[in-house]
Amino acid sequence: MDEEWSITRLAKASGVTVRTLRHYDAVGLLPADRIGAGGVRHYTPASALRLQRILLLRGLGLALSEIAAVVDEEKDAAEALRTHLTGLLAERRRVDRLVETVAATIAHLEGERDMALEELFDGVDPARQAVHEAELVDRFGEEARQHIEESRRRTAGWDRARAGGAVAEYEAVEDAAVELIGAGVAPDDPRAVELMDRQYRAVSAFWTPNRASFTGLGRMYADSPDFRARYDAKHPRLADFLCAAMAAYAEQRLG
The missing domain is CATH 1.10.1660.10 (Multidrug-efflux Transporter Regulator; Chain: A; Domain 2)
Incomplete structure (x- = not known):
């Protein structure tokens, strides 16, 4: 150094x-x-x-x-990091289970394998989703509650293929963001802003954010312990990168 x-x-x-x-x-x-x-x-x-x-x-x-x-x-930096590492590894295992579940579901839908009912929900935590929804309402008030209800209406008729595709798109955007971070691309770089257009469209499949709510969603990615742990498992700078890039996108492209 x-x-x-x-x-x-x-x-x-x-x-x-x-x-x-x-x-x-x-x-x-x-x-x-x-x-x-x-x-x-x-x-x-x-x-x-x-x-x-x-x-x-x-x-x-x-x-x-x-x-x-x-x-x-x-007093002991290495010991402190070991404690943090334990938590990160636990979250990575949870995310890995979700990745395996989505991949298995795709294979099931394409006729390559069968899935037991229980396998469909491996790694999925409804209680965690409820916490996220409550956090959104606490942060952003009644507008967030309306977005949640809108999301439920839009996804009510989704089949497994549609749901799996939505999850896969989020994963693809995150993986692309990690590549940009590795290449030293700044969050307000045109390449990052363009990627956030893809993120905006992925979110819009569930509900339609405006400038304030899209920026606020990015802040929640950075501030929420659950989201940070999930993104940290992919890259320690991913949550902050998404937060800043979403804010740059909102500023430049959303009214």
């Missing part, structure tokens, strides 16, 4: 915004190690590791004050 990075370099590497890093500095969660020319903040490898732990804990739904207490008390 280099000896230190500017705030811009750390923001790009971590997927968080410069504004967020400045806020973390202001509240004492992640103080800059050095202030350079022009007031530019610089960070050492130790601070980069601290930021990683902060983002992992944020993915678990902790408030910033709670995160500060945890990272300040952690």
Whole structure:
């Protein structure tokens, strides 16, 4: 590792915004190690590791004050990461089960294999869906409740093939986003914005978001512990990338 990075370099590497890093500095969660020319903040490898732990804990739904207490008390960084890794591996296993269920369902519909009734629901958690719906209503009020009801009406007549296709499209968009992250593409890059058009159409199969609700959905991906754990299992920057890219798409293309 280099000896230190500017705030811009750390923001790009971590997927968080410069504004967020400045806020973390202001509240004492992640103080800059050095202030350079022009007031530019610089960070050492130790601070980069601290930021990683902060983002992992944020993915678990902790408030910033709670995160500060945890990272300040952690003496053994490796042991702390082992704890986080355990949770991430559990979520990856759950996602892997869902992937296997969708793949098996496609094979079943194409006549390649038979599925028992119980197999159709392997990895599917109705209680988790109810939590997500309640979180949407808490965040966005009555409009979110209307979107949920709209989604139920639209999907009421779907067969298994239609439902499996919708899930597969979400997975494809996420995989494409991971490729963009790996290529160093910024969330507001035209390639990312174009991918979010595909994300918008995938969401619109269930309900039709406007600028505010599509942006809010992206924020929920980044803020919700369940969503962050799911996306972190694919890439540690995926949730924040989707959040920022959806906001850029909404700003540029939605009224």
